[in-house]
Amino acid sequence: MALIELENVTKxxxxxxxxxxxxxxxxxxxxxxxxxxxxxxxxxxxxxxLNLIGCMDVPTSGICQFDGMDTGRAGENRLAQIRGRRIAFVFQNFALLDRYTVRENVEVPLLRQALPRAQRKARAMAALSAVGIAELAQKRPGELSGGQKQRTAIARAIACGAEVLLADEPTGALDSQAGKEIMDLFARFHARGGTVVLITHDRQVAACAKRKITIQDGRILQDEMV
Amino acid sequence: MKTQVYWAAREVLRQKRRVLLLFLVSFAAMLTILSALTNATAAFWQQETFAGSLAFSMETILHLDYGDLEESPSLPRTLRRYRAYIAGLPGVQAVGRFDATGMYFSELKDRADYQAINSRVLAGGKYENYPGISRLLSVDEALLPFVRGNLMEYAQPASGALPLYASEVFAGILPLGTRLTDERTGEVYEVAGYFPRGCRWVEEDDLIRFPMVSLDGWFIAPLASSGDGDLMTQLSCLHNTYVRLEADADPGAVALAIQAYPAQHGFTAKAVLLSEEFRDYRRETGAFTRRQAALAVFVAGMAAASLLSVSATGILLKRREYGVLLACGFTLRDLAFGMALELLLVVGPAALAAWLYKLLEFAGSDDLFREILLAAHWRVSLPLCLAAALLLTAVSAAIPAGMILRCQPCQLTGGETNGVD
Incomplete structure (x- = not known):
């Protein structure tokens, strides 16, 4: 059974x-x-x-399932639990909280998991180390480069222990070098068994994926393994 | 719940300027609301205190209300005869007067031990700078049981001096039998007993409208007979003359008889049942209370509108932030609850700060109604203040929270998500 399954979904x-x-x-x-x-x-x-896959929206008709659960029928708490523990998002605009430090940003999903403070901090620091920006833990997003911001977002996904990473144009706001580094991080996440679904306009970025889905006017035009 | 409280507290601490603005708006509003509420409830409290202090039914007490009187040398005699006439009317149990004054006892005014105790009880009052003064409540024996207290009748010292009852606070320095002389009139008093702490009476001319004050540090004695011929003493008691009726007396008939005498003797006076005066007072304060309550509601409405606009603006500014939180596992309900909590963490302390500010203001004032205001502020305004804070928060958070709850999480993530992509 597929982890994510959409059946005749209309929105x-x-x-x-x-x-x-x-x-x-x-x-x-x-x-x-x-x-x-x-x-x-x-x-x-x-x-x-991507929003439907990530339990951020529900279909108008059809069935959208995550690990066998119909997200259109699930309650808000259940969907929030999936978003906070099993799925992580990386957005083009980084989606970081500007008033909080890098480490605090990484800790946000752990707050909802009600982990003790020391454990939250340790997991956040481990995730930041994994993406190579542990030394920036006390900085605020405004002090970071685009690549560092996106690494923070990925660290957030790692820290919460998500098994699915959904990324919407993750390299859209980055230069090519930073974009490449981010894609390396995605590849490492995938190599550890994680599921990655990303949206991109960039063919080079799409080339990193093992499967390419092309969508046009709300319909899947092409779905091919690379 | 713990997570929402933690997050709301962090948000409050991270948005100092916005929080300060909200705090100031709430503080100013609560200050006005509390002033209005305390004033309104103080009037109510005053009525309750008065009604609860009387030892007799208000239906059996007549208050003498004198019209214009010519202050002639014969006035004291006229008034004495008038009281004697009233006392003899069928259905009348007794006629009495009281008068509260500040005076000096020759033997006490310079005594250091007296001044030391007196300074403590006078602190914060109008006689604060006169430690040698003595506050004397002169009361006819007939009125002693009128207000609930400890004294029911006067003892008669064998020396022929007037009996003087001292507040318990002076018991250590004024033994029974101590003789004291009124510096102005030369009247001699003898300490015949003590009354306990906590006794109360009115200090001013109007029994109903003015608050009862603590008699700690006072003296109580009967009105001296020498005062019956003294114009100043008579005028001083003029508005504090009360008639106690028999339980089966017809108040209307007695009042008519009381009014008949002045008409025949060239002055005007009437007798009004205390219960009627009390009803009039309640009517007057009722209008005042309604105006104050309306003011409180109006200001609360204005404050709610201000808070609502600030919190609604906050929602727009934090829209993307809310999207991040949703993506990180928070629910829409978490956000709505957290938003209300954030407001409460500002409005609640602002309300308490305003309440505390007013408390200190009342406590430090020498207002005649200080105790009534303080009692109303503690017992009524505090719970109302907390309720107002909750209500303000609920009203201010309801619309923004409703806006949040109507959204799908994806509508708040912002960025390049245009909702139709």
């Missing part, structure tokens, strides 16, 4: 009197330990697909 956004269909009858299965890249033009439905 419609309504605003005022108008409706916009972002996904149209999508069927997709991603197994544990896969490394998949989702590609497509702007407005094709990539982010909507």
């Amino acid at each position: 419609v956004y309504r605003s005022g009197g108008t409706a916009y269909t972002a996904l149209r009858g999508v069927n997709l299965a991603i197994g544990a330990g896969e490394f998949a890249a989702i590609m497509g033009a702007s407005g094709s439905g990539k982010t909507t697909l």
